[in-house]
Amino acid sequence: MANKLFLITLCMILTFGCSKTPSSDEWITLFNxxxxxxxxxKIHHYDAGDNYGNTFRVEEGMLKVRYDQYDFSDEFGHIFYKTPFKNFHLTVDYRFSGDFEENAPSYALLNSGVMFHSQSAESQNKDQNWPVSVEMQYLADLGDGKRTTGNMCSPGTNIEFNGKVYPKHCLSSHKKALPKDQWVTAELIVKGPKITQLINGEVVLVYSNPTIDAKDQMVKGAAAEFTQGGKALDSGYIGLQSEGHPIEFKNVRIRLLE
Incomplete structure (x- = not known):
């Protein structure tokens, strides 16, 4: 009787116990x-949780990045979802709009992105400029057709491309950047060490094996635990970026992969 009761209990656990864990077919809405x-x-020069100048705001069902309540110079910011993720498929719709902040660095023109495998907002020091992370970079066309979007940038990190450690900070995709004011769907698929980036359903970049780069001079002010060279990054937080140009995000969703 005891064995029978144990088997019944085990069956119930197997049947119902995992029902709260989303399968690979279920999408979770991150931004409501x-x-x-x-x-x-987390904004450069400010503590985690301080949405300085109402930089990140919700209007018309969109997550908007705006700078109309202060003069932007280097207040680079990110907004991080509360939960870290490991293997996942993320999708984000983005659109650049408005005017570039004239005091921002020139490279930030029509420039934003999503950070992943990132340290949390709370783990970043007040004057830390960028989170140690990997970035899927979003760019819009400057009118000359030279820019690409869906690129990879690596603040405080390294990645491997074509079997070798990629030596530069950013790795360009083959996808031409699209015009400002146009909605673009960006997707990020992370399965183990392999990372695939898509723009409007098209694979634009594949790379692998992100690790911490102790020699990277781009990130300033990170705690020692986030500067351990060679440490593998296989999970972390997801953050949407504020870099100096107004942008909107919507349809931020994720599905978990085994």
Whole structure:
């Protein structure tokens, strides 16, 4: 009788116990279009949780990045979802709009992105400029057709491309950047060490094996635990970027992969 009861209990656990864990077919909405309750802001020179100047705001069902309440110079910011992720498929719709902040660095023109395998907002020091992470970079066309979007940038990190450690900070995709004011769907698929980036359903870049780069001079002010050279990055937080140009995000969703 005891064995029978054990088997029945085990069957119930197997049947119902994992029902709260989303399968690979289920999409989880990260941004609900109403508020930022599940997100934490971290802006350069400010503590985690301080949404300085109302930089990140929700309007018309979109997550907007705006600078109309202060003069932007180097207040680079990110807004991080509350939960870290490991293997996942992320999709984000983005659109650049408005005017570039004239005091921002020139490279930030029509430039933003999503950070992943990132340290949390709370783990970043007040004057830390960028999170140690990997970035899927979003760019818009400057009118000359030279830019690409869906690139990879690596603040404080390294990645491998074609079997070798990639020596530069950013790796360009083959996808031409699209015009400002146009909605673009960006997707990021992370399965183990392999990372695939897509723009509007098209694979634009594949790379692998992100690790911490102790020699990278781009990130300033990170704690020692995030500067351990060679440490593999296989999970972390997801953050949407504020870099000096107004941008909108919507349809931020994720599905978990085994």
């Amino acid at each position: 279009g109403k508020d930022l309750d599940d997100w934490t802001v």
